Amino acid sequence: MSTPTRATLPRQPFWSRRMRRTLLKVLTYLALVTGSLLFLFPLYWQVSTSLKTAQDTVRFPPVWFPVPLQWGNYPELLHRFPFALYMRNSVFISALVILGTLLSSSLAAYGFARLRMPGRDIIFMVLLSTLMLPGAVLLIPQFVMFQSLHWVNTYNPLIVPAFFGNPFSIFLMRQFFMGVPHDLEDAARIDGAGYLRTYGQIVLPLARPALLAVAIYTFLSTWNDFLGPLIYLSDEQKYTVAVALRYLQGSVRTRPENHLLMAAATLSIIPCVLVFFFAQRQFIQGTVISGVKG
Amino acid sequence: MEPKKLSRRDFLRWSALLAGVATLAACAPAKPTELPTVAASAASATTAPEATAASAEPTGTQAAEPTTAPATEAPSLAGEIEYFSYDLGPANKSREEIANAFQAANPGSKVKLTVLPYGDNWNKLAALMAAGTPPDVIYGDFSLLKYALAGQLLDLTEQFNADPVLSKPDLFTMDMRDPIQAKFGTSHLYNLVLGTWVPVLYYNRDIFDAASQSYPDDKWTWEDLRAVAKKLTDPAKQQWGVQFGTTLDTVGWLWWQHQPKDFWAIPQIFPEKTDFNNEVGLDVFSFWYNLGSQDKSAVPFSEMGSFQAYGAAFGAGKAAMVIGGDWDAGWGYRELPFKWGVTYLPTVKKDYRPALNCMVATSTIAAATKQPALAWQFARFMSASTEGQTLIGEGAYETPVLKDVAHSDAVLKPSWGAPGYDVRVKAAELPGPMYCPYPLDMDLWEFPSKHFDPTVQKLSTGEMKPEEAVAYLDKEGTPYFAEMTKNMPPIK
């Protein structure tokens, strides 16, 4: 009488918990897969268009999979436009900007997170408020300023400001530094290490995930920046990828050349995709900035 | 005592004069750096302590070539200049060839070409002008008056007048003096014309043949065009009778044909009020309204961007006629997959054909150039030398202005065999005053993009009636141009 027997157990409802859970799983997969197809299809279409002949791009019914694959579109594109040069320029600028941002922003972030001085937090808030500035409002005064330094038609206006801190990166890294426990730092300070040494040898190595995140964000942003290069670079030889794409869109007019446009677009997103896969583990798992636990 | 007084007065007089000169010099637009003066016919202008500082161009030109022989006496100039242009499509090659030819004729000189997409180039130029580092020679399809008025362009009057070729109007197909100068009677010239364009009517022979319709000819009026357009419109085949060019162009031609003497009441700099709302305006805008919303024989604006072809619907073979610029023939229409023809624009009434050569390609020179002599030589090379003009003609983008070249086979029978070059040359030489219609206004895009184009689009869909359209444009245009006039520095 004390233990329930099979006869006395309440009847299981039809939708047992297990079945419900399985149904939920199936529905979830279904939703996610459908969504994935929708999300990925434009990219597939872009790449497949880049491998079609010009006529096939406008054919109806649409050509879902081009046969044969027109790999020749890419050399044709590179022959007509020095796209490799543009990509090299973008890489060059991005590398320097990443370097400058990492150096200056992590320094500043450490200062804001760990060192005290009167007015520090106010300064930080003010710095952050620049994130809310519309970019265009600074553009012309900055241009005139760079002009007076004879920096127009050089890469300097695009690179030098990165060495003077970047509010978003500072914010990101400050968050991170504040999550770092004090023990190691205190130990170092007691041992007599100066601030710079503490920062450089103790804290910075711990900040690898944050540095990586900043580097990735910086890369993406610089690679995709196009108003800056448009304003400051007048030599075609100096164009970056984003500006070159716009130029292509405007100058390709004599016949349907979407296959070339899509080829150019594909080339320009390949580095982003590569960086993405490289950083995927850190990013997707979302534990980048969670920092040091415990 | 007497001599002392005199000398003091003299001293005062001279110092006043010097102070005056100094003030004028300070007020004058930026002078270019001093040139090596070149042996030539001119003048004493550089020595007199007067306000020639305002003209800012030291005299001294090369001994110019006669129309047939290249320059022989000119000492070659050395240095580097930048030629700033927009994307001319296939004609970009002609610019490269011109640069090479010029460099060959002037060893030690170097011409750097900067080419940007149309529109972006004007934005970039504005930024460069503002920053004080403009390119040396600027290619324009309209008068850069606003820069001239701000003193940022070199005054070319003396060079022009002293040039043996340029100063002879008979050698050219049109009046080479600056269109602004011509219209407003100023005595300063800032642009050097190197080529002309005319509006023309293109037609798709295949569509005409399929409907057994006779081709347009030089006797057509706009009413003929409307009738034929209606006939050739076939919604089942997604085919339209006509596709208009840019609204500014097409409305402009129609308007001007009505009143060629008064050119175009629309965006000029100087009226206190615009005058769209008159008989001519109603006529012009009704035409759009009829074609677009009544006959439905014009390609809808909303669909213009969707054709994957140069020339939109016309290039895709979906429109039987298009009013366009003759530059299209040299550019995108080279490779159209159907047979096409060119003829004059229709007229407002039969046997009435005023001159319609109203757009010019010009070179202007920035006042801040460090190589004024070289810049002038280059501009002149493109405008007045046989070699330069021939290369322009072969580029097939502009029609040359040097008569000999304009009538040569290179221009009339281009190697790729496009029809209609004789039409463009003849149209360019129609008798009549030559004006450059747009944009004489200070800022290129604002009135057209904010008011003009949207109005025309609404007309063609029937959202707006012609009466409303002209009233609206007057309402917006009058204060806009009055404001612009108010803020302009005076033309000297």
Place this chain on the structure above:
Amino acid sequence: MIAYGGRWGGLPHLPPPPPAAGRQGCAWPVATPSGRLLELEEASVQLDRALKPAGPRANAHRFRLSLQRREAIACALFIAPAVLGFLVFSLFPLLTSAALSLTDYHLAGWPRYVGLANYATLFGDDLWWQAVRVTGIYALCVVPLWLINSLALALLMNQNLRGMNVFRTIYYLPAMLSGVAVSMLWIWLLSYRYGLINTSLRLVGVQGPNWVGDKRWALFSIILMSQWSVGWYLPTWLGALQNIPTELYEAASIDGGGWWARIRYITLPMLSAVIFYNLIMNIIWATQLFTEVFMVTGGGPQFSTLSYMLYLYNNAFGYSKMGVASAMSWLLFLAVLLLTIAVFRSSPAWVYYEAERRRA
């Protein structure tokens, strides 16, 4: 156009970092001083005093002050490049542009003082109101859509099913791609005659609208395009979701709550700090819509997609009206600031900070 929150000012299209380890859930954490180090300092001062025979107290004082001062100096040095950058690349241009907004300046010639005329012009400008309207509609639609869609996606993916990593990759990828390249792709997809969307519809016998050329559809198309990048917020949502202690969910299910109740009473409140942050950033980002309209519609058929930033750009670089453009940018700044303050002010009502609870 707006680069990485850099010297171009403005917010990059970037997600916020996941909240640090859940302990500091507050979006604006306050720095806690290194308590232990202070203790150590105190101890060393005491020791010093004890050891030093009859030394003047001034010595101990000086030691203490100089430590603080040294730290302050170090702090100043560390943040100096950033502060310098702010002054040179942000503050100075900002003040210059504020001055410019009171002038009439056409890039040829000199600025001419006109007082508040530019602002008056804007308020009387139909196109300005159109730009405000377009941007307002866009932001109103897109901000909730972004939040809801990305959160729904994150909730779906938060389950421990196999292959979630693949899905996360797939949804995140489009969001990382360049605005210009993405715009080019969408121009091609949305083409009336040959774009994939319309040809697919044609296959099933439906005539698709003119997505980009019809003024009734253009803004809708832009809004639709924006949803392709909802994956941006996945890492932050997922990180925050994982920080919610599972005990709460278990308690809820014991109390008999269904999935909706769980979301409503546990997930959302626990996420509210991140929602708060994302809300503000989304508002700032949405009001600065530029690249897509610039590339795809150019302001749209009859200004139906004339975003505020695009109109600003046209004024600055198209019509060369630098003064008016500067005035526009200041108005935008004020509007965004007010909105942000409003959200901040409302936050105590709905934002829940884990850290505060723990501290209490």
